Amino acid sequence: MKRTVFRNRWLPYLLVLPQVVVTLVFFFWPAFGSLRLALYRTSPFGDRLIFAGLDNYTRLLGSGEYLQSAVNSFVFAFGVTFGGLTASLGLAVLANQKIRGLAIYRTALLWPYGIAPAVAGIIWLFIFHPAYGVLPYVLAAVGSFQFNWLLEGWVAMLMLITAAVWKQLGYNIAFFLAGLQSIPTSVLEAAQVDGADPVRRFWRVVFPLLSPITFFLFVLNMVFSFFETFGLVHAVTQGGPGHATEILVYKAYNDGFVNQQLGTSAAQSVILMVVVIGLTMLQFRYAEKRVTY
Amino acid sequence: MAYPTRVLGPVLVAALLLVGSRPAAAKTELSWWHGNTGAIGDRIAEIAKKFNDSQADYEVKPTYKGSYPETLAALIAAYRSKTQPHMALIFEVGTQTMLASGAVVPVFQLMKEQGVSIEGADFIAPVKSYYSKDGQLYSMPFASSTAILYYNKDMFRKAGLDPNKAPATFDEIEAASKKIIAANASKCAFSHAWPSWTMVEQMHAWHDQPFADQDNGFKGFATQLRVNGEFGVKLWDTLARWQKAGLYTYGGRTNKAEPMFTGGQCAIQVTSSAFMGAVMRDAKFEWGTGRLPRLGGYGQGNSIIGGTTLWVMKGHKPFEHRGMAQFLKFLGDDDLQAWWHQVTGYLPISQSAVKRLEAEGWFKKHPNHFTAFDQISSGKTTANSQGIRIGNYQGVRDTLEAELEEMLAGKKTAKQGLDDAVKKGSELLKEFASLYK
Amino acid sequence: MLVHAGLIAVIALIAFPLYYAFVISTQSLGEVTSVPPRLTPSWHVGENYAAAWVKGKLGRLLVNSLVMAVGIAVGKIAISILSAFAIVYFNFRGKQVVFWMIFVTLMLPVPVRIMSTYEVISTLGWIDSYWGLTVPLMASATATFLFRQFYQTVPDSLAEAAQLDGAGPLRFLWSFLLPLSGTNIAALFVILFIYGWNEYLWPLMVTNSEEMRTVVIGIEKLVPRGGGEIPEWNVIMAAAMMALLPPVAVILFMQRWFVKGLIESEK
Numbered sequence: 001m002k003r004t005v006f007r008n009r010w011l012p013y014l015l016v017l018p019q020v021v022v023t024l025v026f027f028f029w030p031a032f033g034s035l036r037l038a039l040y041r042t043s044p045f046g047d048r049l050i051f052a053g054l055d056n057y058t059r060l061l062g063s064g065e066y067l068q069s070a071v072n073s074f075v076f077a078f079g080v081t082f083g084g085l086t087a088s089l090g091l092a093v094l095a096n097q098k099i100r101g102l103a104i105y106r107t108a109l110l111w112p113y114g115i116a117p118a119v120a121g122i123i124w125l126f127i128f129h130p131a132y133g134v135l136p137y138v139l140a141a142v143g144s145f146q147f148n149w150l151l152e153g154w155v156a157m158l159m160l161i162t163a164a165v166w167k168q169l170g171y172n173i174a175f176f177l178a179g180l181q182s183i184p185t186s187v188l189e190a191a192q193v194d195g196a197d198p199v200r201r202f203w204r205v206v207f208p209l210l211s212p213i214t215f216f217l218f219v220l221n222m223v224f225s226f227f228e229t230f231g232l233v234h235a236v237t238q239g240g241p242g243h244a245t246e247i248l249v250y251k252a253y254n255d256g257f258v259n260q261q262l263g264t265s266a267a268q269s270v271i272l273m274v275v276v277i278g279l280t281m282l283q284f285r286y287a288e289k290r291v292t293y
Numbered sequence: 294m295a296y297p298t299r300v301l302g303p304v305l306v307a308a309l310l311l312v313g314s315r316p317a318a319a320k321t322e323l324s325w326w327h328g329n330t331g332a333i334g335d336r337i338a339e340i341a342k343k344f345n346d347s348q349a350d351y352e353v354k355p356t357y358k359g360s361y362p363e364t365l366a367a368l369i370a371a372y373r374s375k376t377q378p379h380m381a382l383i384f385e386v387g388t389q390t391m392l393a394s395g396a397v398v399p400v401f402q403l404m405k406e407q408g409v410s411i412e413g414a415d416f417i418a419p420v421k422s423y424y425s426k427d428g429q430l431y432s433m434p435f436a437s438s439t440a441i442l443y444y445n446k447d448m449f450r451k452a453g454l455d456p457n458k459a460p461a462t463f464d465e466i467e468a469a470s471k472k473i474i475a476a477n478a479s480k481c482a483f484s485h486a487w488p489s490w491t492m493v494e495q496m497h498a499w500h501d502q503p504f505a506d507q508d509n510g511f512k513g514f515a516t517q518l519r520v521n522g523e524f525g526v527k528l529w530d531t532l533a534r535w536q537k538a539g540l541y542t543y544g545g546r547t548n549k550a551e552p553m554f555t556g557g558q559c560a561i562q563v564t565s566s567a568f569m570g571a572v573m574r575d576a577k578f579e580w581g582t583g584r585l586p587r588l589g590g591y592g593q594g595n596s597i598i599g600g601t602t603l604w605v606m607k608g609h610k611p612f613e614h615r616g617m618a619q620f621l622k623f624l625g626d627d628d629l630q631a632w633w634h635q636v637t638g639y640l641p642i643s644q645s646a647v648k649r650l651e652a653e654g655w656f657k658k659h660p661n662h663f664t665a666f667d668q669i670s671s672g673k674t675t676a677n678s679q680g681i682r683i684g685n686y687q688g689v690r691d692t693l694e695a696e697l698e699e700m701l702a703g704k705k706t707a708k709q710g711l712d713d714a715v716k717k718g719s720e721l722l723k724e725f726a727s728l729y730k
Numbered sequence: 731m732l733v734h735a736g737l738i739a740v741i742a743l744i745a746f747p748l749y750y751a752f753v754i755s756t757q758s759l760g761e762v763t764s765v766p767p768r769l770t771p772s773w774h775v776g777e778n779y780a781a782a783w784v785k786g787k788l789g790r791l792l793v794n795s796l797v798m799a800v801g802i803a804v805g806k807i808a809i810s811i812l813s814a815f816a817i818v819y820f821n822f823r824g825k826q827v828v829f830w831m832i833f834v835t836l837m838l839p840v841p842v843r844i845m846s847t848y849e850v851i852s853t854l855g856w857i858d859s860y861w862g863l864t865v866p867l868m869a870s871a872t873a874t875f876l877f878r879q880f881y882q883t884v885p886d887s888l889a890e891a892a893q894l895d896g897a898g899p900l901r902f903l904w905s906f907l908l909p910l911s912g913t914n915i916a917a918l919f920v921i922l923f924i925y926g927w928n929e930y931l932w933p934l935m936v937t938n939s940e941e942m943r944t945v946v947i948g949i950e951k952l953v954p955r956g957g958g959e960i961p962e963w964n965v966i967m968a969a970a971m972m973a974l975l976p977p978v979a980v981i982l983f984m985q986r987w988f989v990k991g992l993i994e995s996e997k
Contacts (some may be wrong), residue, residue, distance in 0.1 A: 005821050006889075006899040015816035016828050018809040019874060025854075026847060026869035027835045033846030041728065045394035046373045048728045091740060097733050108741045110985055112748075114977035116928030116946045119970050122953065123751045126963055130544070131553045134750065134767040150545045151702045169744060170981070174988065227839035231930040235950070240546060241698040249839075253931070256845055258362040259688040260369060260390065261724075269843060277834055284833065324938070330951050331962070356940055357951055367935065370845065374852030378938070552961070556763045575759070 031273060037266035044260035056267040065243055066251070066268075072157070073226055073247040079161040080225040081218060084168045089214075091169070092176030093202070106177065113170030117228065121235025124163040128236070149237070153244025156237050160245055163236065164229050172217055179213035180206070219283045223276070248272060320345075320352035323616050324378035327355055327601070328364035332570060333436070333637055337382075340633075344623050351616035361601070362687055365390070372396050372606065379609055379617055382435060382601040385423065386686040389510060391604055392426060393684065393729055398605045398614070400621065401429040407618035411625035415644045419669050423598045423680040433603040433621050436633075437640045438567035439596045440487070440495045441665050442586060446579040448560040451478035459583025463531055466561060466586055470540035479560045481542040483535065486550040486564035488543075489693040490599060493520055496528055498678040499585050501594030505722065510682035514726035518689065518718040521711035524591060529700060529707035531588075536701055543701050546694050565599060566665035569638035582664040595672025597680050600639060631655075640665055684725025689718040748974075755779070755967035762963045774964065781962075782969035786952055791945040794863075796976070798933065798944055799926035801864035803919050806873050810918075811911070814877035815903050819889065832871045840867065840932050848935055862936045863944075867926065873918050880914050881907065916987035924977045945973040 041052045060066045095105050112120075127133050130150060149156040183206065191205045207214075230249050233239065239246035239254060246254070252272060256265025327337055334357060341353040358364040361384035371377045372394075383391055391397055404410060411433075420434045446456035452472040460466045470482030485491045497504045502524045505515035535541035542559060544550020551568055553559040555575040563585065572580060585596055603624070605617055623629065630646035633639060635655065641647045647666065650656060656663040672678060683689060693714050700710035750769070754762055757772040782788060816822075817829060840847070847866055856862035884907065892902040933944045943951075952966045981988065 006819050006893075006902070008820065008899060011899060012816040012820035012822040012825075015812040015820075016832075019813035019832055019871075020828060022809065022865065022869045023832055023835055023871075025850065026866040027843070028831075029850050030843045030846035033849060034843060037846065041724075043393070043725075043728045044369050044390050045396045046369075047395045050728065091737075094733055094737055094740075099733055105737050105741065107982055107985055109744065111978045111981055112744060114924055114981045115748075115974045116930065116977075118928070118930040118946050118950060119974055120747075122949065122966060122970055123747050126754065126967070127747060127750060129552075131556050131558050132763045132765055132767060134769070137765065137767055150543055150549075151698055153702070166744065166747065174985075178990075223839070231928075231946075234930075238546065240695065241702065242695045242704075253844070254691075255688075257366045259685060259691070259721075260366065261685075261688070262845065265845065269845070273843070276839070280834065326938075330953070334951075354939075356938060358938075359934055359950075363934070370848050370935065371852075371857075371938070374849050374857075376852050376857050376938070552763065556765075558765070575763075577760070 034266045034269045034273070037262060038270050039263075041263045044262070052263060056263045057271075060264055060267055060271070065246075068243055069246045069248050069251045072243070072245060073249075075157065076161060076164075076229075076245070076247055077222050077225040079157070080164045080168065080229075081221040083161060084165040084172055084221055085214065085217060087165065088169050088172035089176050089210075092173045092180055093206075095173070096177060096180040106173075109173045110170040112167055113174070115167060116231065117164075117167060118231035118235050120163055120167045121232040124159070124166075124232075125236050128159055149241070151241050153241055156241060156245050160229075160232060160236060163232055164225055167232070168221060168224060172221070175213055175217055176210065179210045183209050215286060216283070219279060223279060227272075227276070321350060321613060321616055323351055323353045323380065323613060323620065325353050325355045325380045325382070326358045326364055326368060326378045327382040328357065328359060328361040328384070329382070329436075329601075330357060333567075336633070336636060340624070340629070343629075344620055347623065348619065351619065353620055361386070368606075372608075375608065377606045377608060379606060379613060380620075381604050381606065383432075383604055384601050385599050385680075386690065388424065388432075388602075388680075389682045389684045389686060389725075392431060392682070396607055397431070398607055399426075399429065399431045400433050400603075400605060401431070403605055403614060403618055404621065407615055409618040409622050411622050416642050417640070417644060417647070417666075417670065418674060419595060419598055419672075419679070420640070420642045422674070423682075424602050431604075433605075433624060434642045435603045435624065436567070436600040436637070437598045437602075437642050438565045438600045438638075439598060439640065439665050439669050440491045440563055440585055441566050441596075441668060442561065442563050442583045443554055443568070443572060444561045444581055444583065445479070445554070445557065445559075446581055447557075448473055448478040448578075452476040452560075456579070456581070459581055460561065460586060461583060462587045462589060464589065467531075467535065467540065469561070470535070471538075473560045474539060479558065481553060481559035482540045483561045484542045484544045484550050484553055484559045485562060486544060486548040486568070487599075488546060488697050489690040491563045492528065492532065492697070493525070493693050494681055495585060495596050496588075497525070498594050498597045498681070499672070500524060500588060501592035501673070501675050501677050503677050504681050505683055508676040509680065510684075511676070511679060514722075514729060515683045516719065516723045516726050518715040518722065520693070520718075521708070521715045524588070525711050526707050528588060529697070529711060532697075533700060533707055543698070566640065567600065567638050569661060570636070573638075580661075582661045584664065584668045592675075593673050594675050594678030596668055597678060598640075598669075634662070638662065640669065683722055684728075685721040688721045692717045692721070751967045751970055754964055755971050757964050759962055759964055778964045778968040779972070781965045782952070782972065785965065786945075786948040786969050787940065788945060788948060788969060788972055790941060791943050791948040792972070792976070794942060795927050795944040795946070795973075797860055798863045798929070799923045799977075801860065802867050802926035803922035805864060806868045806870070806922055807915055807918055809868060810871075810873035810877050811903075811908075811915075814874050814881055815899075815907070817874075818878055818881040819899065819902075832874055835869060835871050840929070844931060844935065851936055857936060858938045858942050860942075863933055863942070864926070866936075867929065867932065873922065876914060876918060877911070880911060884910065913987050913990045916984055917990075920980055920984050920988045923980050927977045945969075949973055 038056050039052060041050045042048060091109060095102065095109060127135050128149060130136055149159050187205060191201045227249050230253065233245060233247060233250045237245040239250050252265050252268035255261045255268065325341065329337055337355050341355045344353050358367040364381065365383055365387045368377065368381045416434055420437050424430060424432045424434055442459055444459055449456040453476065454469055454472055460469050466483055473479055473482045494504060497520060502522065503519040505519055506517040507513045507515045509515065532541055544553055548564065550562065551564055554562040555572055557578055627646050627649055630641060630643055631649050634641040641650055696710040696714040699705050700707055753769060753771050755778055756775045757768065758774050761768050761772055813832065851857060851862045851866060888906060889902060892906050928946060930946050934947050937943055949966060949969045952969055953961050
């Protein structure tokens, strides 16, 4: 906690006002809207409104499709997070070497972060295109592997994970690089004097120092793959084949926006909000701890 | 409208001060939402421009609002917050939702109220019945299509088949496909787009089989899907069997499979008649069309309508109603209908437009343009083939397609897949019906 | 040497999708759909890019995307600096309430609350306006969180010195804290600019007229859905190239501050 504080009766309120107003109007108001809507069954155009109590929730939690989409979300999120973090940590370590042209390499690794998920989806959709995409062609030619993501759920999932990892790579690398560069050289030199080989040096000295960033990125990537990948799924698989790539956010969108089941969709929103708030708390407790040492 | 007042407000005020106290008579804007991109989106813009140039009072403004389902969803969201457009082109899937909504001004009512009649209102029966309730027209037929069969004549030749004869039955498709694969004329013999529409909805109507109870929802709210009968199972079994034999390639949902035909990678494809524009433009091979294939031993129904119709939304001023009535009259014009059919491949929807096209010798010169119309006017309209009018239609379609995919991936048999689809789909139907009890 | 080779190989792999997209944007539709796929650029650059520009009305859309991205970035940074400052440097009644109210929204993404947010926007009459495009997306606490983190690392002695000099809180914020926050602001600007630029579902819903669309939607619009159209992949990719250029350029130009800002906010 800061010891030095300014004293002023009204200024602090004025300073937080814009953020509080924006939060109230664009977070709390809609959130209560969803909470309320989740208690009803409504016709698409809103001309019929039938109170349903907690029906929407019980039906959701009892539906196999909803549970499957939860499982899909976890598979997808863990795939993206672990795949992405492993790849980007490796690349960041490589790019952090004292070698010539470092800045150029770093730049070349960073840029995919700038690409919109929807645009990334379109690019990958074309690469994976069953009729004239390059990847199915190569796979069919090399291993006579039928890259049939239109029917094979796990292939479609793998494809989405690849695209998401690719898109997130630059961002993860940027953070890992930042972390690596903030490790004092004296620490590394000391470890070197101890005579540890590079691999052990990395796991014993560097990785522990990176763990705050790793945790931060873990949460961030989980949130990204749970929620921000909507544009990607929307552009590439639309949740298919079957329901194999229907992740929670996509289902909430699809049920509410496409199939006009506003009540169940609102209930899904509420459940998702609870999940996000949980993740936020987790991040928070951890971040608070970190600040204190 | 927030945007004009907020952003243009000051500009307008300044302009008024310059011009004087009386603003020049501005055209009344009529917003028109749609879900068409590409060439068809361009044609829609062209229609709006033609109308705008034809009179001085109204300015029809078309706006793309996403895919067909997204357009409907955007319309609903807008209506709920009272920012709805004047008119919207909504796909056939949304028909029941729109009819039940109480959010639209029925077309017949609008025309009566304004004392305007549509010149080409003698719509062909399948189109008219799809969009009418109690014999009255509720939405303006616009872009209607149906499913037909396309085939690659070059591949047929290579496989030693008669290129001038389209396969007419599933048996003929199977025989042709075997030859095509054996002759290595193509790796993919048979495929289709819009899986639920072509391989469930159309096929049931075409063979006079029920899709749902209550005459597919025309008599009242349907609450039970009927597609897991002996016919449906036989049909899906056939697909699964063909897939194992390498005769059939699943090409994905919506129209994702279509490029396989135009790209010359698949010999036979069942999809929308409105695909023809793209085939004419992109196919670098000789091609032909035929009617939907028949499965032996079942009755004759008819193929059903797909595509979009124009709905007039409630909540607009009398003067705007007048403009919309004029616009609908403009759309119903024979010349426009004939032109629309020629440039897009959508069905000519009024008998007078058909007569005009016949008089010009259009169908003789373009026999492929005749296929869809010929098919739909030769079928039998029965309780099972006048169309499908169900609530939560998109959800039912999603369910059927997901189950088809699971079956083709070998996770379920045809019977299991259809049973599950009926179970889940009927829940969706009941859900909708219970709202309007 | 091995490191160089490894890096180059990885970079090539990462860059391949973009290269492929570029290649396609230079080919005719016939070349695009040919099998086997052609991996070398062709000569149809001019016509594809012109077609994308005209068909997608990209000029106007790029302006809108720019307004949206910059609006969100600047707005969010501004309100966050103020509220983080209040939370760190003042004690006031209800601070705990305010604190939790803001931070509970830390990671709440738009798609989760989209339907109800839409209703709020239409109640406010903000449909189809720049207000509707930007303000709702400022309702997240990520930036506030980062500034709060950073202010807490600023030594107390600085504020004490400022107070001895007779500087009030606003003067302290303006002349002492802001200059120190430069790299943080830059890093956040990059992140938020990209976030705003890349948003898809929200602008699709909240805009009605074509003049208010953003470029990401413009590209989706070029991909036909239904109606029997074959996607013109070459034109679509040309539009995609133009749409991804600005955010990638922002990253490239600002990457020095970006990485530096991340280091500092992570300390």
